Amino acid sequence: xxxxxxxxxxxxxxxxxxxxxxxxxxxxxxxxxxxxxxxxxxxxxxxxxxxxxxxxxxxxxxxxxxxxxxxxxxxxxxxxxxxxxxxxxxxxxxxxxxxxxxxxxxxxxxxxxxxxxxxxxxxxxxxxxxxxxxxxxxxxxxxxxxxxxxxxxxxxxxxxxxxxxxxxxxxxxxxxxxxxxxxxxxxxxxxxxxxxxxxxxxxxxxxxxxxxxxxxxxxxxxxxxxxxxxxxxxxxxxxxxxxxxxxxxxxxxxxxxxxxxxxxxxxxxxxxxxxxxxxxxxxxxxxxxxxxxxxxxxxxxxxxxxxxxxxxxxxxxxxxxxxxxxxxxxxxxxxxxxxxxxxxxxxxxxxxxxxxxxxxxxxxxxxxxxxxxxxxxxxxxxxxxxxxxxxxxxxxxxxxxxxxxx
Numbered sequence: 001x002x003x004x005x006x007x008x009x010x011x012x013x014x015x016x017x018x019x020x021x022x023x024x025x026x027x028x029x030x031x032x033x034x035x036x037x038x039x040x041x042x043x044x045x046x047x048x049x050x051x052x053x054x055x056x057x058x059x060x061x062x063x064x065x066x067x068x069x070x071x072x073x074x075x076x077x078x079x080x081x082x083x084x085x086x087x088x089x090x091x092x093x094x095x096x097x098x099x100x101x102x103x104x105x106x107x108x109x110x111x112x113x114x115x116x117x118x119x120x121x122x123x124x125x126x127x128x129x130x131x132x133x134x135x136x137x138x139x140x141x142x143x144x145x146x147x148x149x150x151x152x153x154x155x156x157x158x159x160x161x162x163x164x165x166x167x168x169x170x171x172x173x174x175x176x177x178x179x180x181x182x183x184x185x186x187x188x189x190x191x192x193x194x195x196x197x198x199x200x201x202x203x204x205x206x207x208x209x210x211x212x213x214x215x216x217x218x219x220x221x222x223x224x225x226x227x228x229x230x231x232x233x234x235x236x237x238x239x240x241x242x243x244x245x246x247x248x249x250x251x252x253x254x255x256x257x258x259x260x261x262x263x264x265x266x267x268x269x270x271x272x273x274x275x276x277x278x279x280x281x282x283x284x285x286x287x288x289x290x291x292x293x294x295x296x297x298x299x300x301x302x303x304x305x306x307x308x309x310x311x312x313x314x315x316x317x318x319x320x321x322x323x324x325x326x327x328x329x330x331x332x333x334x335x336x337x338x339x340x341x342x343x344x345x346x347x348x349x350x351x352x353x354x355x356x357x358x359x360x361x362x363x364x365x366x367x368x369x370x371x372x373x374x375x376x377x378x379x380x381x382x383x384x385x386x387x388x389x390x391x392x393x394x395x396x397x398x399x400x401x402x403x404x405x406x
Contacts, residue, residue: 007020031056043364045364049366054380086287090104093297096297110224124268125185129184169198183215186212186217187220190239191336193226228249232306245268313381321342325396331399340377342395350374
């Protein structure tokens with residue numbers, strides 16, 4: 001399908017896609033690690049971009065959603081009525097978090113949660129400066145968009161949020177050149193997702209923690225992609241032994257439904273109440289989303305998916321990549337839990353491989369926003385180990401065939 005036909009499918013339906021080259025996989029239904037459409041069965045190796053951590057339509061999640069729908073759905077904007085499912089999910093989350101992360105604010109999405117976290121930091125500290133990192137992605141609402149360092153995607157939208165500065169990821173000296181007593185917060189992904197799965201160095205996050213403490217700035221961890229087991233622990237900060245002042249969650253948080261959250265201490269979060277309405281959301285913490293998210297969390301823990309299954313899947317990804325691609329010139333890979341990236345020598349090869357893998361082999365992979373030669377591998381944690389290994393070997397075969405043509 002050429003570029004014009006790819007996008008015209010959307011325009012003819014009265015819709016606008018996000019780029020001129022959408023994947024256009026036609027979906028009729030989804031179940032477990034599979035997506036079905038037009039007589040084809042696709043193996044989903046991106047999980048809706050880190051959303052469907054326990055696959056599509058998990059029976060426990062479907063049961064929880066149906067039970068909640070039988071009781072009530074939306075009844076009031078967030079923060080006025082006492083909804084038992086919101087309370088139960090917030091308690092389930094905070095019971096698993098450090099004691100300083102004890103107060104949740106539910107939102108519609110990760111982008112909204114990031115904006116809420118920025119507002120929280122400025123309100124609480126009384127300061128304006130925000131430090132983010134190059135190649136980070138935090139969402140596409142106006143505040144979150146400002147945190148992106150790529151002017152090509154923000155072109156024509158200026159002026160963006162003022163007093164936002166960008167440091168080099170994993171370079172503490174670049175942070176030291178920017179941080180001072182006027183900084184409200186430093187916001188960082190423990191693993192940069194859209195940069196092509198780039199993990200923070202342990203010493204970098206530890207020093208960042210110290211710098212924020214020294215100047216009275218809040219340290220915000222964006223775990224929208226990394227939480228709920230994606231990196232091998234329930235939350236990625238657990239891998240580093242560094243506790244943020246504010247934790248931002250979304251994607252897998254909603255169990256396949258729209259949901260985000262920012263979480264901090266009661267003291268810090270209380271600043272949004274004085275004056276009141278520091279953050280307002282209509283659909284944040286929607287009862288159906290909370291029911292699905294809570295059910296997902298229970299499956300991850302009770303079925304020992306985080307503690308036992310994800311480590312096995314991580315080993316499979318590393319082993320297949322090493323065996324099949326370790327000696328291929330110009331190819332490298334990064335794996336953190338079940339968050340993986342394959343980096344190829346040229347963008348043209350990457351584009352061809354992705355299209356071929358999807359169209360010829362019915363395996364869904366994807367690009368990264370800020371790593372043009374990377375291929376995203378984010379499988380659901382419930383995928384069969386043999387199916388994962390077979391799918392990865394198929395991808396490796398396509399990669400080698402394309403590289404050998406050049």
